[in-house]
Amino acid sequence: MIIDKLKIITSNFDIPPDRIDLSIGQPGTSLLPLAALAQAAEHCLTQDNSYILAYGAEQGNWYFHHALAGFLSEQYKLSVDPDYLFTTTGISQGLDFICRLFTRPGDTIFVEKPTYSLALGIFADCRLNLVGLPMDENGVVIEAIEEELAHQTPAFFYTIPTFHNPTGCTLSAARRKKLVQLSREHNFLIVADEVYQLLAYSGTPPPSMAKYTDSATVLSLGSFSKILAPGLRLGWIQTHPDLMKSLTTNGLVYSGGGLNPFTSAIVQSAFELGLQEKQLFHLQKVYWKRQNALNSALRENLNDSVSFVESGGGFFTWLQLPQRVDTEKLIPEAHQHDVSFAPGSFFSPRRDLKNYMRLSFAYYEEPELVVGAKRLAAVINRQLF
Numbered sequence: 001m002i003i004d005k006l007k008i009i010t011s012n013f014d015i016p017p018d019r020i021d022l023s024i025g026q027p028g029t030s031l032l033p034l035a036a037l038a039q040a041a042e043h044c045l046t047q048d049n050s051y052i053l054a055y056g057a058e059q060g061n062w063y064f065h066h067a068l069a070g071f072l073s074e075q076y077k078l079s080v081d082p083d084y085l086f087t088t089t090g091i092s093q094g095l096d097f098i099c100r101l102f103t104r105p106g107d108t109i110f111v112e113k114p115t116y117s118l119a120l121g122i123f124a125d126c127r128l129n130l131v132g133l134p135m136d137e138n139g140v141v142i143e144a145i146e147e148e149l150a151h152q153t154p155a156f157f158y159t160i161p162t163f164h165n166p167t168g169c170t171l172s173a174a175r176r177k178k179l180v181q182l183s184r185e186h187n188f189l190i191v192a193d194e195v196y197q198l199l200a201y202s203g204t205p206p207p208s209m210a211k212y213t214d215s216a217t218v219l220s221l222g223s224f225s226k227i228l229a230p231g232l233r234l235g236w237i238q239t240h241p242d243l244m245k246s247l248t249t250n251g252l253v254y255s256g257g258g259l260n261p262f263t264s265a266i267v268q269s270a271f272e273l274g275l276q277e278k279q280l281f282h283l284q285k286v287y288w289k290r291q292n293a294l295n296s297a298l299r300e301n302l303n304d305s306v307s308f309v310e311s312g313g314g315f316f317t318w319l320q321l322p323q324r325v326d327t328e329k330l331i332p333e334a335h336q337h338d339v340s341f342a343p344g345s346f347f348s349p350r351r352d353l354k355n356y357m358r359l360s361f362a363y364y365e366e367p368e369l370v371v372g373a374k375r376l377a378a379v380i381n382r383q384l385f
């Protein structure tokens with residue numbers, strides 16, 4: 001079927017058709033809003049606004065930022081100033097850009113341990129030294145940051161504060177405040193990757209780190225990848241004018257203008273037509289069901305010595321297995337049983353955390369998630385006896 005081929009091409013995974021690959025942390029194709037974007041594109045392209053096809057303003061399109069600020073103010077329950085917004089082509093590009101502008105090869109940055117595996121690649125490209133800081137169920141441990149700060153100051157601390165990838169944990173409000181205080185006292189930046197901030201399914205997480213952008217140490221990065229479509233390659237950085245200056249005065253935007261003016265104009269229409277809000281609401285409902293389906297099946301089928309925290313948002317469930325298990329070594333057997341997962345070592349700068357694995361409930365529908373959980377539980381349980 002064409003759609004199966006597309007799945008493989010667009011997800012960059014070579015997945016055999018019968019395998020349920022719980023490592024895939026992206027929306028399934030049935031959740032990509034083709035009709036809504038066709039409507040937004042038609043609306044956008046019939047507005048007599050040919051400027052959207054010209055080079056864009058360095059910071060991004062002001063009309064788009066105005067619409068985005070309105071949406072974020074409502075969703076974050078905070079007042080977001082359009083002048084604090086910079087358009088990116090997604091968080092990955094935003095991270096790469098921040099590394100280039102605010103660090104030099106050989107600089108040290110702090111990251112959570114574990115952290116987003118693919119950010120590790122961006123930091124490696126920029127030849128940064130990484131210090132991994134421990135987390136508990138309330139996010140990064142502040143005492144561990146303080147201890148490390150006694151020895152060295154990082155160029156920045158990269159954090160995924162809400163519904164963290166891979167653990168699903170959320171940084172508490174008190175720790176957020178303390179973190180900002182430390183960044184001011186020790187003069188380092190906080191790079192907050194808030195890709196899952198709006199994907200809350202039960203309860204309300206603490207406010208986005210955008211709350212602290214009046215401190216010129218905080219950059220809050222958002223993306224449309226998980227709330228609309230990753231193929232748009234569109235995101236934003238929200239930050240103080242002092243830091244904005246570096247984002248808008250550099251060779252890249254001088255040469256090419258602001259990033260992605262055309263797509264941002266289409267998404268502006270999606271805001272104006274209420275389509276983004278509708279899609280977000282739809283996704284929250286769908287993912288909530290998928291998360292429950294996966295986690296219930298895991299609870300029913302897994303040995304008691306395997307544990308995980310219920311996150312109530314985001315894309316992931318992070319399993320902790322007994323210390324003696326190396327999950328990377330379970331992959332061949334998992335593949336024999338038509339299931340897969342991401343081993344814990346992928347998410348650590350030192351490739352430890354071997355007794356963990358990350359599962360995503362975003363890509364598959366509930367029946368497949370249940371089958372996948374059963375297959376995986378059988379592989380894990382066999383290993384434990």
Ligand SMILES: Cc1ncc(COP(=O)(O)O)c(C=O)c1O
Pocket residue numbers: 025089090091092093116160165193195222223224225230234235
């Ligand atoms: C924590 C985190 N940051 C960034 C990304 C990628 O974001 P984007 O598509 O906006 O580059 C992902 C995608 O999985 C992610 O989990």
